[in-house]
Amino acid sequence: xxxxxxxxxxxxxxxxxxxxxxxxxxxxxxxxxxxxxxxxxxxxxxxxxxxxxxxxxxxxxxxxxxxxxxxxxxxxxxxxxxxxxxxxxxxxxxxxxxxxxxxxxxxxxxxxxxxxxxxxxxxxxxxxxxxxxxxxxxxxxxxxxxxxxxxxxxxxxxxxxxxxxxxxxxxxxxxxxxxxxxxxxxxxxxxxxxxxxxxxxxxxxxxxxxxxxxxxxxxxxxxxxxxxxxxxxxxxxxxxxxxxxxxxxxxxxxxxxxxxxxxxxxxxxxxxxxxxxxxxxxxxxxxxxxxxxxxxxxxxxxxxxxxxxxxxxxxxxxxxxxxxxxxxxxxxxxxxxxxxxxxxxxxxxxxxxxxxxxxxxxxxxxxxxxxxxxxxxxxxxxxxxxxxxxxxxxxxxxxxxxxxxxxxxxxxxxxxxxxxxxxxxxxxxxxxxxxxxxxxxxxxxxxxxxxxxxxxxxxxxxxxxxxxxxxxxxxxxxxxxxxxxxxxxxxxxxxxxxxxxxxxxx
Amino acid sequence: xxxxxxxxxxxxxxxxxxxxxxxxxxxxxxxxxxxxxxxxxxxxxxxxxxxxxxxxxxxxxxxxxxxxxxxxxxxxxxxxxxxxxxxxxxxxxxxxxxxxxxxxxxxxxxxxxxxxxxxxxxxxxxxxxxxxxxxxxxxxxxxxxxxxxxxxxxxxxxxxxxxxxxxxxxxxxxxxxxxxxxxxxxxxxxxxxxxxxxxxxxxxxxxxxxxxxxxxxxxxxxxxxxxxxxxxxxxxxxxxxxxxxxxxxxxxxxxxxxxxxxxxxxxxxxxxxxxxxxxxxxxxxxxxxxxxxxxxxxxxxxxxxxxxxxxxxxxxxxxxxxxxxxxxxxxxxxxxxxxxx
Numbered sequence: 001x002x003x004x005x006x007x008x009x010x011x012x013x014x015x016x017x018x019x020x021x022x023x024x025x026x027x028x029x030x031x032x033x034x035x036x037x038x039x040x041x042x043x044x045x046x047x048x049x050x051x052x053x054x055x056x057x058x059x060x061x062x063x064x065x066x067x068x069x070x071x072x073x074x075x076x077x078x079x080x081x082x083x084x085x086x087x088x089x090x091x092x093x094x095x096x097x098x099x100x101x102x103x104x105x106x107x108x109x110x111x112x113x114x115x116x117x118x119x120x121x122x123x124x125x126x127x128x129x130x131x132x133x134x135x136x137x138x139x140x141x142x143x144x145x146x147x148x149x150x151x152x153x154x155x156x157x158x159x160x161x162x163x164x165x166x167x168x169x170x171x172x173x174x175x176x177x178x179x180x181x182x183x184x185x186x187x188x189x190x191x192x193x194x195x196x197x198x199x200x201x202x203x204x205x206x207x208x209x210x211x212x213x214x215x216x217x218x219x220x221x222x223x224x225x226x227x228x229x230x231x232x233x234x235x236x237x238x239x240x241x242x243x244x245x246x247x248x249x250x251x252x253x254x255x256x257x258x259x260x261x262x263x264x265x266x267x268x269x270x271x272x273x274x275x276x277x278x279x280x281x282x283x284x285x286x287x288x289x290x291x292x293x294x295x296x297x298x299x300x301x302x303x304x305x306x307x308x309x310x311x312x313x314x315x316x317x318x319x320x321x322x323x324x325x326x327x328x329x330x331x332x333x334x335x336x337x338x339x340x341x342x343x344x345x346x347x348x349x350x351x352x353x354x355x356x357x358x359x360x361x362x363x364x365x366x367x368x369x370x371x372x373x374x375x376x377x378x379x380x381x382x383x384x385x386x387x388x389x390x391x392x393x394x395x396x397x398x399x400x401x402x403x404x405x406x407x408x409x410x411x412x413x414x415x416x417x418x419x420x421x422x423x424x425x426x427x428x429x430x431x432x433x434x435x436x437x438x439x440x441x442x443x444x445x446x447x448x449x450x451x452x453x454x455x456x457x458x459x460x461x462x463x464x465x466x467x468x469x470x471x472x473x474x475x476x477x478x479x480x481x482x483x484x485x486x487x488x489x490x491x492x493x494x495x496x497x498x499x500x501x502x503x504x505x506x
Numbered sequence: 507x508x509x510x511x512x513x514x515x516x517x518x519x520x521x522x523x524x525x526x527x528x529x530x531x532x533x534x535x536x537x538x539x540x541x542x543x544x545x546x547x548x549x550x551x552x553x554x555x556x557x558x559x560x561x562x563x564x565x566x567x568x569x570x571x572x573x574x575x576x577x578x579x580x581x582x583x584x585x586x587x588x589x590x591x592x593x594x595x596x597x598x599x600x601x602x603x604x605x606x607x608x609x610x611x612x613x614x615x616x617x618x619x620x621x622x623x624x625x626x627x628x629x630x631x632x633x634x635x636x637x638x639x640x641x642x643x644x645x646x647x648x649x650x651x652x653x654x655x656x657x658x659x660x661x662x663x664x665x666x667x668x669x670x671x672x673x674x675x676x677x678x679x680x681x682x683x684x685x686x687x688x689x690x691x692x693x694x695x696x697x698x699x700x701x702x703x704x705x706x707x708x709x710x711x712x713x714x715x716x717x718x719x720x721x722x723x724x725x726x727x728x729x730x731x732x733x734x735x736x737x738x739x740x741x742x743x744x745x746x747x748x749x750x751x752x753x754x755x756x757x758x759x760x761x762x763x764x765x766x767x768x769x770x771x772x773x774x775x776x777x778x779x780x781x782x783x784x785x786x787x788x789x790x791x792x793x794x795x796x797x798x799x800x801x802x803x804x805x806x807x808x809x810x811x812x813x814x815x816x817x818x819x820x821x822x823x824x825x826x827x828x829x830x831x832x833x834x835x836x837x838x839x840x841x842x843x844x845x846x847x
Contacts (some may be wrong), residue, residue, distance in 0.1 A: 310726065334728025348726045351719035353786050362716055362727040365709035373708050417727065 262286030271316030291471030339423035408439025571801030580742030588785025598765030606760020630743020634736030680755015718785030
């Protein structure tokens with residue numbers, strides 16, 4: 001933990017920022033020492049991203065001062081931030097999908113030949129890109145197009161991009177949310193290497209356990225105010241949560257109450273899609289929660305999306321309630337009362353410009369329509385209001401556009417959509433990614449209540465703690481195959497990880 | 507799992523009153539902006555020319571805008587899905603010639619109208635099928651192809667010559683009046699009312715907005731995207747054929763060059779009327795106002811003896827201005843989105 005207490009690398013004093021009269025940051029002070037990992041936490045809307053946008057030149061503070069290496073600075077553009085040595089790895093990735101990994105990493109800063117030659121040195125680009133990615137534990141071919149990569153792999157490229165230059169301060173915004181525990185550990189190793197080189201890191205994350213592993217100090221923001229800054233050793237997860245939320249959240253994970261395990265709702269036999277997964281067989285019963293664990297790239301998202309009809313199947317059979325079904329498109333899936341809460345809610349789950357009511361009614365047109373054709377707004381509003389209450393969705397009205405909700409709020413709308421469609425099989429892919437602590441707990445509660453109501457639930461998650469606490473049974477995938485199955489009682493972090501990395505469990 | 511006490515106040519999850527007013531203001535601009543534009547333009551023109559604000563002239567404006575209005579309605583549907591239909595002018599030409607030839611051959615006019623409408627719808631459906639089945643990257647491509655194909659066919663089957671002197675019964679649809687109001691105007695109002703209900707009150711309409719708002723999310727919600735898109739392009743083609751019928755009726759002739767460039771006027775009307783190229787946004791009545799604004803401009807400038815060439819310049823400027831306003835609107839809403847975090 002030792003970082004010599006020299007002059008802080010970055011010091012922000014009394015930063016205030018208002019948007020249309022709403023104070024988003026009020027008198028916030030924040031500093032980062034050289035070679036330190038400083039975690040920045042707070043619920044969605046607490047002001048973390050806004051604060052970082054000020055440091056990286058996207059916003060200007062209404063008042064307050066920023067000091068870099070002791071001297072006052074005004075960072076008015078992202079370019080100025082880069083020149084100072086401040087880099088950020090965004091939560092919402094900003095890569096150019098059509099270009100290759102190497103090109104993205106060196107975007108705008110291509111190394112060129114010496115002297116008169118201005119030709120770009122592609123060899124250098126690809127070699128350096130390769131070693132950066134290897135250093136992050138994920139050797140990707142730097143000539144591959146970014147569009148082909150999964151979200152998790154893209155984020156790795158973004159991290160490599162920030163690392164590619166002599167940044168002195170790297171801000172990481174939820175860097176591990178698409179990474180599995182394995183990758184996360186490797187990332188932490190890279191972070192320690194950076195620390196040893198004297199690079200500082202601002203680590204924004206909702207994952208409090210990780211923060212205890214990697215951070216030196218932690219700062220908590222709430223509602224735009226600075227609540228506390230402490231050395232990590234002086235904090236516990238519980239009191240951090242209390243700082244963040246302002247109240248107690250007791251036991252995110254209660255003991256699971258035994259519930260009815262009914263008949264088999266979903267059965268998959270020998271499902272294969274070339275290049276993505278092979279010979280997948282499993283079943284889910286009514287009232288059961290089956291977890292699907294594995295590393296990034298194991299094929300879980302591909303599997304569940306194919307189950308939902310959004311991918312090609314080479315061979316294999318799927319049975320619903322014992323009957324064989326052919327699900328070739330999501331239209332079939334919805335007709336058979338399947339639900340998919342996809343991993344990327346903004347891209348796959350919501351029409352952001354639409355209202356809550358609009359989005360909730362999307363999957364169940366016949367339910368709300370007279371003669372199956374004419375919309376019934378009163379009924380839609382009624383159902384949307386009821387679901388909003390049930391899910392504790394904070395909103396003045398269901399006519400509110402979904403784009404203005406927080407991540408947790410948006411995810412609740414997606415859940416409401418499928419609830420209103422009376423789905424019998426719920427597939428959730430990373431249901432709590434990028435969601436604040438309070439909403440997470442509410443979503444876990446909802447998943448359990450779903451199971452109690454007799455819905456068959458399949459949860460894909462990279463958060464081991466999440467899977468361990470939710471699932472009755474855990475399937476672990478490794479490289480497109482099911483490596484093993486663990487009952488609740490037998491499952492531990494290690495046993496899951498062993499299966500996920502291709503080992504055996506004894 | 508229990509959370510003790512009241513939920514924490516997270517006011518930044520919800521818009522403040524002033525933010526809500528701003529947002530209401532922005533959506534008001536979207537809804538009433540075009541109407542305001544129409545009223546302002548009309549007011550200015552009525553000052554500049556004494557002939558403008560007469561009943562005859564205004565009815566004239568409406569009648570002259572009716573064909574564009576019909577095409578623009580189809581284009582609106584397509585643009586809401588974040589697409590475009592470049593073929594409507596050519597489909598109009600082909601339908602025009604076809605209907606004229608059938609009439610001249612003695613086919614009773616109701617059948618001709620039906621046939622014309624069918625041809626337009628089928629051609630439009632082909633646009634949709636090409637787009638969805640061939641998985642073409644953008645509707646620009648099949649409709650560009652169709653634009654050329656239909657226009658070529660129009661010349662082929664007509665030999666390049668106009669077909670004139672059409673039967674009286676048919677001409678009613680383009681040139682007749684009911685209680686001093688031109689039939690095309692009544693047609694436009696009726697069809698627009700129908701489509702207003704269609705777009706705002708049916709599941710089909712909601713699906714169209716969803717597809718434009720986020721095609722992938724629409725697909726993942728079980729909406730039959732390909733089917734809806736095909737239907738939308740079919741409607742665009744069908745409305746173009748209706749425009750052909752009105753045109754042939756008015757000019758008393760069918761000619762292969764009919765509707766040349768009409769697609770661009772249709773797109774202009776849709777955009778001026780407040781729809782967004784990005785999809786998911788746009789209203790039926792806004793499009794009508796867009797068509798009327800163009801009609802008013804053309805009419806007013808003609809009354810002021812401005813040459814048709816300069817009129818084109820003015821229309822071009824208005825189009826760019828309308829899109830610029832759309833961009834500004836988008837930018838302020840994104841800024842607000844950033845503020846959320």
